[in-house]
Amino acid sequence: MEVFADRTQAGELLAERLTGAHDPVVLALPRGGVEVAVPIARRLGAELDVLVVRKIGYPPMPELGVGALAEGGEPVFDLDLLHRLGLTPESVGRVVRREREELARRVEAYRGGRPLPGLSGREVIVVDDGLATGGTARAALRAVRAAGPARVTLAVPVGAPETVEALRAEADEVVALKTPAGFRAVGQWYERFDQLSDEDVLEMLGRSRW
Known part of the structure; x- marks a missing residue:
């Protein structure tokens, strides 16, 4: 199975599967999820923010x-x-x-202490760079659910098959491009999987708001 070149390419491919969303809020799980989410938000013309987990x-x-x-x-x-x-x-x-x-x-x-965007009654797309055990994604989805959105989608480039299936109970839809049987770690499915800093996240968020 082919691997992604990097998180940006993975986000571009994922965006093609998310074009049916109507005026969504895209919430990225930092740090890696932000790099995936930037091209998704750009493609959808969506508001982008982070959901810290x-x-x-x-x-x-x-x-x-x-x-x-x-x-x-x-x-x-x-x-x-x-x-x-x-x-x-x-x-x-x-x-x-x-x-x-x-x-x-x-x-x-x-965010400088700024609160999350209002989620009540809106479509929310939660984005990460991959799912291993799914613990942080589960906590994120439950926090989003508590805010009363109209619809919640979890979008990831790759995930362990059993984790992707388990998280379907936590979201209206889970979109995963790859669910390889040989999954061991998220990083193995990327040619480039750099560790990102807080400064990297801020730069990506800043560029996405221009």
């Missing part, structure tokens, strides 16, 4: 996500995983508090 990591192994937190939403936990690790939501409270602080820092960095 943070992973809640297992304390001894922070890269292992036991949940996620999105701005405007409550923590969403993988309760089965927590149980297998002998944890409860309360026992990772310190991690949640730390991630809330980092989430607030990033909201300030990306």
